[in-house]
Each structure stands twice: as structure tokens, then as C-alpha cells.
Amino acid sequence: MNKLIVSPSPHTHSPESTQSIMRDVLIALTPAMLVSILASGWSVLALICVSVVACVLLEFLIQKYLLKVPVTVCDLSAAVTGCLLALNLPPNAPWWIAVIGAVVAIGIAKMSFGGLGQNIFNPALVGRVFLLVSFPVIMTSWDDAGSMFGVVDAFSGATPLGAVKEGLKNGMTLSQITADNLTFSQQFFFNAGGSAGELSAVALILGFIYLLCRRVIKATIPVTILCTVLVVSGIFWLANPEKFTNPVFNIFTGGLLLGSIFMATDYVTSPMTTKGQIIFGIGIGLITVFVRYFGSYPEGVSFAILIMNCAVPLLNKYCKPRRFGEVKK
Amino acid sequence: MKKTFRIGGVHPHDNKISAEAAIEIFPAVETAFVSMAQHLGAPATPVVAVGDKVKVGQVIAEPSGFISGYVHSPVSGTVKSVGPRADIAGNLVPHVEITVEGDEWLEDIDTSDTIVKEIPYTPEEILDKVKKAGVVGLGGASFPTHVKLAPPKDKKAECVILNGTECEPFLTSDDRIMRERPQEILIGGAIMMKALGVTRGYVGIEENKPAAIASMTEAAKAFPQFEIVTLKKRYPQGGEKQLIDAVIRRQVPSGALPIDTGAVVQNVGTALAVYEAVQKNKPLIDNVITVTGKCLPVQHNYKVRIGTPMSKILEVAGGVPEKAAKIISGGPMMGRAIANLDAATVKANGAILLLTDEETRRRPESNCIRCSKCASACPMGLEPWLLNKLSRAGGMYDELEKERVFDCIECGCCSFTCPAGIPLLDMIRISKAEVMKILRSRPKK
Numbered sequence: 001m002n003k004l005i006v007s008p009s010p011h012t013h014s015p016e017s018t019q020s021i022m023r024d025v026l027i028a029l030t031p032a033m034l035v036s037i038l039a040s041g042w043s044v045l046a047l048i049c050v051s052v053v054a055c056v057l058l059e060f061l062i063q064k065y066l067l068k069v070p071v072t073v074c075d076l077s078a079a080v081t082g083c084l085l086a087l088n089l090p091p092n093a094p095w096w097i098a099v100i101g102a103v104v105a106i107g108i109a110k111m112s113f114g115g116l117g118q119n120i121f122n123p124a125l126v127g128r129v130f131l132l133v134s135f136p137v138i139m140t141s142w143d144d145a146g147s148m149f150g151v152v153d154a155f156s157g158a159t160p161l162g163a164v165k166e167g168l169k170n171g172m173t174l175s176q177i178t179a180d181n182l183t184f185s186q187q188f189f190f191n192a193g194g195s196a197g198e199l200s201a202v203a204l205i206l207g208f209i210y211l212l213c214r215r216v217i218k219a220t221i222p223v224t225i226l227c228t229v230l231v232v233s234g235i236f237w238l239a240n241p242e243k244f245t246n247p248v249f250n251i252f253t254g255g256l257l258l259g260s261i262f263m264a265t266d267y268v269t270s271p272m273t274t275k276g277q278i279i280f281g282i283g284i285g286l287i288t289v290f291v292r293y294f295g296s297y298p299e300g301v302s303f304a305i306l307i308m309n310c311a312v313p314l315l316n317k318y319c320k321p322r323r324f325g326e327v328k329k
Numbered sequence: 330m331k332k333t334f335r336i337g338g339v340h341p342h343d344n345k346i347s348a349e350a351a352i353e354i355f356p357a358v359e360t361a362f363v364s365m366a367q368h369l370g371a372p373a374t375p376v377v378a379v380g381d382k383v384k385v386g387q388v389i390a391e392p393s394g395f396i397s398g399y400v401h402s403p404v405s406g407t408v409k410s411v412g413p414r415a416d417i418a419g420n421l422v423p424h425v426e427i428t429v430e431g432d433e434w435l436e437d438i439d440t441s442d443t444i445v446k447e448i449p450y451t452p453e454e455i456l457d458k459v460k461k462a463g464v465v466g467l468g469g470a471s472f473p474t475h476v477k478l479a480p481p482k483d484k485k486a487e488c489v490i491l492n493g494t495e496c497e498p499f500l501t502s503d504d505r506i507m508r509e510r511p512q513e514i515l516i517g518g519a520i521m522m523k524a525l526g527v528t529r530g531y532v533g534i535e536e537n538k539p540a541a542i543a544s545m546t547e548a549a550k551a552f553p554q555f556e557i558v559t560l561k562k563r564y565p566q567g568g569e570k571q572l573i574d575a576v577i578r579r580q581v582p583s584g585a586l587p588i589d590t591g592a593v594v595q596n597v598g599t600a601l602a603v604y605e606a607v608q609k610n611k612p613l614i615d616n617v618i619t620v621t622g623k624c625l626p627v628q629h630n631y632k633v634r635i636g637t638p639m640s641k642i643l644e645v646a647g648g649v650p651e652k653a654a655k656i657i658s659g660g661p662m663m664g665r666a667i668a669n670l671d672a673a674t675v676k677a678n679g680a681i682l683l684l685t686d687e688e689t690r691r692r693p694e695s696n697c698i699r700c701s702k703c704a705s706a707c708p709m710g711l712e713p714w715l716l717n718k719l720s721r722a723g724g725m726y727d728e729l730e731k732e733r734v735f736d737c738i739e740c741g742c743c744s745f746t747c748p749a750g751i752p753l754l755d756m757i758r759i760s761k762a763e764v765m766k767i768l769r770s771r772p773k774k
Contacts, residue, residue, distance in 0.1 A: 004653075004654065004655060004656055004666070004667070004668070004670075005654050005655040005666065005686075005689065005690075006655075006666040006667070006668045007655075007666055007691065008666075008752075008754070008755055008758065009661075009662060009663050009664060009665065009666075009739075009741050009754070010661060010662045010663070010741030010744050010745045010754065011655060011657055011661045011662075011664065011666065011684060011689045012341060012498070012661040012662065012684070012688065012689060012745065013691070013692060013744075013745055013750070014339065014341070014745055014746050014748075016702075016746070016748045017692065017748045017749075017750070018695055018698055018748045018749050020748070021698075021700070021748055072695060072696075075695065077698075115696060116695075116696045116698060117696035117697045117698045117699055117749075118696065267698045267699050267700040267701070268698055268699050272699065272701035272704055272712065272714070273701070273704065320712070321704055321707075321710045321711075321712065322336065322710050323583065323709065323710040323711070323733060323736070324336050324570065324574075324580055324581075324583070324708065324709040324710045324736065325570075325580040325581050325582040325583050325585070326580075326582075326583075326710070
């Protein structure tokens with residue numbers, strides 16, 4: 001006679017696991033990675049590899065030798081952090097930058113809080129912001145890395161947002177700065193200035209659609225962020241188009257798409273309920289626009305997400321899902 | 330658009346592999362072990378003694394409280410013993426053991442196949458017949474049916490909803506009876522409507538049972554008071570509160586009874602039992618049990634007399650395959666793992682499911698990634714991740730009460746969906762039991 005298992009229900013499980021979710025995120029990031037490799041050459045591939053290996057290795061070492069807990073690098077969460085970190089660096093950044101970023105992301109932002117699920121801030125973003133304030137020159141220079149495939153003309157100089165900020169500081173008006181403004185197709189398919197991951201909106205949107213189809217994320221957070229940015233920057237732009245950039249430009253430049261699709265939706269550091277997610281998204285959108293328009297940095301998505309990360313425990317506490325049988329107020 | 334409930338839910342693979350197996354009459358056993366705990370509430374009190382001769386349908390135990398029920402002999406023969414015997418979990422429950430001799434039925438039971446449509450009885454007579462026949466809810470909770478058909482004076486029933494959703498994967502017994510005996514089910518439903526004094530009836534069936542929907546729709550042409558409602562496939566649609574929400578768009582408030590929405594939900598199997606009890610004088614002595622599992626070469630739907638040992642059913646169905654690692658009474662989401670295969674069937678047994686190790690093995694637990702999939706899946710709108718955290722912290726019963734742990738219907742959606750493999754429902758059950766104990770001990774205002 002067989003030995004039978006006796007345990008409480010349910011006796012079956014959905015096929016989804018932490019690992020399968022993280023794998024889906026990696027797949028969703030592939031188009032963006034391919035675009036940046038095509039645009040900037042092998043150096044980006046090397047950067048991604050260094051970053052991923054550093055993150056995974058670091059998590060392994062910390063779990064095995066420092067914390068002496070079961071090693072869970074197979075859940076692929078460290079690999080996701082590594083990819084996101086690399087995509088947040090300039091395509092021509094030196095490899096050691098990625099290593100420092102990995103140490104901050106995994107060592108400080110993730111493992112010191114207790115590992116996956118325990119961190120308050122998005123690890124990749126903490127890594128990026130640490131690098132941004134410590135190595136501002138490397139992190140904001142976009143030298144010609146040389147497009148080895150010749151797919152696109154290599155681009156050098158500041159990011160579109162950086163150019164705007166610089167120009168406004170020097171007392172120019174927008175029509176003077178961006179006389180050769182990006183065309184819509186440039187914005188949508190490829191714009192050559194920016195971090196490795198934010199070159200092509202269409203690649204990021206492909207990843208977004210994949211994540212939605214696989215039900216890995218819900219559209220709530222990205223859509224709220226984008227709508228907020230659109231509306232708020234729209235109001236400013238209508239008030240003074242000479243001083244404030246137009247809303248479409250704001251959506252497609254900087255890390256806004258990368259941030260709202262892949263970083264703001266990070267399970268661990270985003271609210272659990274739809275209500276909370278909407279407030280979270282509005283907060284990110286507002287802070288982004290204000291940093292871009294009035295801050296000293298040209299780009300505000302990273303700061304916005306990190307600031308709103310702080311609010312997540314509070315949002316979880318006060319935004320409850322609608323209970324069954326609850327009377328609508 | 331097909332209807333469904335509005336909060337939460339999951340989509341497990343439905344695995345209705347036994348759906349095409351017609352109902353077979355299970356062969357007679359040599360000895361029947363009839364449990365006295367056939368219903369929710371107090372076990373019945375045996376009224377037979379060792380050596381008594383009994384016939385099929387004869388009362389062998391009487392109710393011992395308001396929520397209790399009659400138990401009848403499912404076989405004819407001699408009472409061999411009256412005493413404790415282990416149930417499926419291994420708990421000792423009073424049983425009456427009967428040695429089977431022939432198959433002699435009580436004279437007033439109509440064993441013919443003739444369908445009796447006229448309902449000449451008054452509501453009081455119906456209630457009495459249902460009670461005397463020992464009918465209980467066959468959807469799983471085995472709540473005595475006559476209690477549910479007599480709502481408190483201050484509540485008003487408005488409609489009857491027959492539950493043919495069978496949202497649990499693998500189970501097909503309700504599907505089969507809806508295909509094979511649709512008229513009897515609807516007459517049973519009409520009897521219950523008469524008892525409750527209502528004129529509106531619904532039958533909720535999930536879309537994955539097209540044959541049952543077709544046969545019930547055909548039969549319902551003669552019963553204009555019934556509407557057959559096709560529902561989307563979604564678990565746990567067969568939950569009483571979820572079904573009411575799906576069919577009539579009303580949600581039972583927390584702490585209230587389903588009758589507060591005006592709906593009385595009865596399983597289609599119960600409707601059939603009511604039909605037999607009222608029109609045929611046949612007490613509830615048998616039911617349809619699905620014997621299924623991917624590791625079984627042949628699937629069955631058996632009509633089994635209560636008191637038949639599970640081991641006997643498995644033996645007739647072809648034996649337990651080497652690969653079977655867990656045998657479940659009921660479905661994979663809410664069924665109970667059987668610890669004692671010699672336990673006898675009771676009225677509410679709907680299925681015996683065999684799962685292999687890889688189908689049922691629990692995953693190693695890892696950190697919560699706060700994906701909130703459990704909260705999205707919870708049909709009661711609770712936050713299982715939070716309840717899990719509060720349960721593990723220990724002693725946080727006030728917080729658990731505030732988070733409405735007592736609303737949990739233990740459907741298992743949270744544990745099913747958790748990508749980190751956290752046994753959320755296990756933890757919630759533990760704290761729910763504690764909180765319920767505290768609530769009960771609290772003086773009533």
C-alpha cells in the first residue's frame with residue numbers, strides 16, 4: 001500500500017512561481033537590451049553582463065558566507081536587478097561603475113534589509129542614484145560609443161532633457177534650444193541620448209505588453225504615472241511653451257517609460273491595492289514633472305520613484321481593498 | 330456577457346476528465362458502516378440495537394438537536410455493532426455497522442423510475458418530509474436542508490438558486506446528474522420554492538458544462554419559474570456568497586446570513602435528494618461520487634450507498650495506482666486529504682480524487698515578494714499576505730479581527746496563487762479559529 005500524504009487544502013498550486021515571474025521580467029527587458037546593444041555595440045552587452053554577474057555573485061556570497069541563509073539566487077531576482085541597473089547606466093559607462101552600482105543595489109539596498117521582499121527601496125534605483133550623485137560626470141556624459149552595426153548614427157552630447165536644462169539655465173527659450181527638436185518617430189522608435197535602457201520607447205512598450213499579457217503586472221501604476229505626467233506637464237506647457245517642454249516630449253524622454261514600466265511596478269516596493277497604486281503613480285508623476293521643471297537635475301524619475309517608495313507602507317496601511325459585502329460609499 | 334462574481338477568484342485547470350463517464354450503480358457491499366455524523370451539527374442518536382433487523386430506508390438514528398438530522402439504513406440486514414469508528418481524518422465517530430442481507434426496501438418507498446411532477450403537499454408537509462428523509466446540503470457543508478428551508482421569521486426569502494456550478498476542478502457528479510436527471514432536479518427545486526413561498530428560481534451552471542446546460546435548459550421549458558444562468562468558469566463560484574453575487578448581484582454583508590439577500594442556495598444534488606424524499610418517500614441513502622485522477626486509467630461516476638468504505642470504492646474502480654500520493658475526499662481546492670481509507674462514505678461525499686506526488690507536492694516556501702496576487706485572488710476582498718504576517722507574529726488577534734479574518738471562506742485561492750509557495754491558508758485557518766473562539770466568548774450586546 002502506498003504511503004499517503006495528508007495535508008490541509010488546497011492540494012494544488014498555480015504554475016506561477018517567483019522564478020517564473022522574474023524570468024518574465026527578463027524576457028520583457030530583452031527588446032530594450034537588444035536595441036541598446038544594436039545602437040551602442042558590444043560595450044553595452046559587456047556592461048549588462050558585468051552588472052548581472054556582479055549582482056548575482058554578490059547575493060550568493062552574502063547569503064552563503066555572511067548571513068549563512070539558504071541561497072536563493074535561482075529565483076532570478078538579482079539577475080533582474082542587474083539588468084535594470086545596467087539599463088540605467090550610460091551605454092559607454094566603464095565596467096567598474098556597474099560593479100559599484102551592484103554593491104550598493106544588492107549589498108545595501110536589498111540584502112541589508114533582509115533580502116527579496118524586505119527592501120523598502122528599489123535596489124536598482126538606489127544603485128543608480130548612488131552612482132549619479134557620486135560620479136556625476138560619468139553618469140551624465142553620453143560620449144560617442146560608436147555604433148558598430150551602423151544601425152543608427154551615433155550620438156554624442158547631453159541627453160535631450162539635459163540639453164533643455166542647460167539651455168534654460170543659460171537664459172535661452174525652448175524654441176531656441178530645440179530648434180532641431182526630435183521628431184515624433186525619433187521619440188517613439190529611437191532617440192539616441194540617454195541611459196542604455198531608455199533609447200527606444202517602442203522596445204519598452206513591447207516589454208510592457210508582454211508583462212500585461214502574462215499577468216505579471218497590472219497596468220495601473222504605469223498608466224497613472226504617464227497620465228499624470230501628460231496632464232501636469234500639459235498644463236505647464238500650455239501656460240508657457242517657451243519655458244516648459246511639451247507633454248509628449250516628457251513622456252518619451254528620460255527614463256520615464258523604463259521607470260514606470262519596470263521600476264515603479266516592482267512588487268516589493270509598490271503598494272498592494274489598486275487605490276494605493278493610483279496614489280503612488282500620481283505621486284511619481286508629479287514629482288517627476290516638478291524635478292524636471294524646477295529641480296537642479298534634468299531628470300527626476302529615479303528620485304520620484306524612490307521618494308514614493310517611502311510612502312508604500314503608509315499606502316498599504318490606509319488603502320484597503322473593497323471587502324466582499326461592503327457597502328459602496 | 331456571462332455572469333460571474335465580482336471580487337477575486339482564480340482559474341485552476343478544470344480537469345473534468347470524468348465528465349463523459351455515465352453514472353454507474355455501485356455494487357452491493359457486505360457490510361455498511363453508517364456514520365452518525367452525516368450532517369453539520371450534533372451527531373444523530375442511534376435508535377437501533379445490536380441484532381435488530383433493518384430494511385433499506387429505515388430510520389436508524391434520530392436528530393439530537395436543532396441542527397442535526399435523521400439517518401437511515403442504506404442497506405437491509407442485521408445491526409452488527411453500534412460504536413465508535415474512525416472517519417476519513419481518523420477521528421472516532423459513532424457508527425452503526427450493518428451486515429448486509431439481500432436488498433429489501435421499506436414498502437412505502439417508490440423505487441420506480443416514474444417522474445412525479447405534481448406537488449400536492451403544503452409547505453409544512455414538505456419541510457417535515459425533507460427533515461424525516463435526512464436530507465442535507467450535498468455541496469459540501471452538509472447543512473441540514475430543512476433548517477435552510479425554514480428561514481427565521483424576520484427574514485424573507487425571495488428566490489431559490491440551485492448550485493450547478495461545480496467550480497472545483499475534477500468533480501463531475503453534479504454535471505452527470507444535471508445531464509441524466511434534469512427534470513427531477515427542477516421538480517426538487519420547485520418543491521423547495523413552494524416550501525419557501527417564492528416564485529423565482531435560478532440554476533447557476535458554469536460554461537464548461539455545455540451538455541448539462543443544454544439538458545437543464547431543455548427540461549426548464551416545462552418549468553417557467555426557473556432561469557438557467559450560464560456562468561463564467563471561475564473558482565470559487567460555487568461558494569454560496571459568490572454564487573448569490575454572480576446570479577442576482579447582491580453581496581452578503583459581513584456577519585450576515587445569505588438569506589439577508591433574499592436568496593436560498595441549494596446544490597443541484599440536494600434538489601434531487603429533496604425530489605426523492607418528497608415525491609418518492611426515499612430518504613437520503615445514496616449519492617453520486619466521482620472517482621477520478623490523472624493517474625487512474627478509468628474514471629467513474631458511481632451512485633454509492635452511504636456507509637461504503639472508501640477502500641472498497643477504490644478497489645472496484647481498479648485499485649490505487651502506485652503513483653497516487655494523496656487521496657482526497659472532494660476536489661483539489663477544498664477537499665480533505667484522506668488519512669483513513671477504510672472510512673465509510675457519508676451523505677456529502679462528492680468525489681474521491683487521486684493525485685500524484687508532482688501534482689500535489691507543496692513548494693518550498695520562500696520570501697513574500699509582495700506581489701499582492703493573494704489579495705487580488707481573495708473572493709472575500711481580504712489581504713491574505715497581511716493575515717499571514719499577523720498570524721505569524723502571534724497573539725495579534727485584535728488586528729486580525731479588524732482585518733476580518735473571520736470572513737475567510739477557506740477556498741484556498743490565496744495559497745493556490747502564491748508564487749512564493751507560502752501556505753497562506755494554513756496560517757489564516759489557525760488564527761481564524763482563535764479569533765472565532767474569542768468572538769464566541771464575548772458577551773452578546
